[in-house]
Amino acid sequence: MTQHRDWQKDMDDLNHYLKDRHSYHHAEQTLRGTPVADVLHYWLQEAKRLQESVDIAHMAYEGLQEDCVSRGEYASLLGKLTTMTVARKAEKAHADAAEAREQRLKEAIQAAHQSLTWCNTDKQIPHAVWHLEQALSLYPDTPAP
Numbered sequence: 386m387t388q389h390r391d392w393q394k395d396m397d398d399l400n401h402y403l404k405d406r407h408s409y410h411h412a413e414q415t416l417r418g419t420p421v422a423d424v425l426h427y428w429l430q431e432a433k434r435l436q437e438s439v440d441i442a443h444m445a446y447e448g449l450q451e452d453c454v455s456r457g458e459y460a461s462l463l464g465k466l467t468t469m470t471v472a473r474k475a476e477k478a479h480a481d482a483a484e485a486r487e488q489r490l491k492e493a494i495q496a497a498h499q500s501l502t503w504c505n506t507d508k509q510i511p512h513a514v515w516h517l518e519q520a521l522s523l524y525p526d527t528p529a530p
Contacts, residue, residue, distance in 0.1 A: 392432065400426075494517075
């Protein structure tokens with residue numbers, strides 16, 4: 386049966402003994418040539434160090450447990466992320482197409498403006514109309530998605 390001991394009391398008693406061991410009038414026991422009190426002191430310190438490591442590991446484990454999600458929650462979050470990524474790519478493609486259409490519209494209007502500004506022949510007006518028709522073709526009667 387495991388005995389539950391008070392580590393701090395054992396360490397205090399041992400430190401008291403080690404401080405005053407010269408006043409005791411008995412032969413000190415040794416373990417492989419080292420006084421047993423010194424061996425005990427070493428192992429009490431080692432036990433404390435190991436207990437602190439266990440406590441830190443336990444706190445880390447508890448912290449990780451709070452951050453963990455179940456397999457179902459993970460699958461749900463992954464599904465939402467995938468859906469959002471697909472939607473973002475579609476929005477970007479739509480925005481890129483709108484930006485390209487706007488650039489073509491600007492170029493057509495500038496060309497028509499230039500044709501009308503420098504209109505000195507009968508050929509310039511049909512040329513300007515052609516540029517404006519190009520601009521209008523960017524916006525068909527059916528609305529964009």
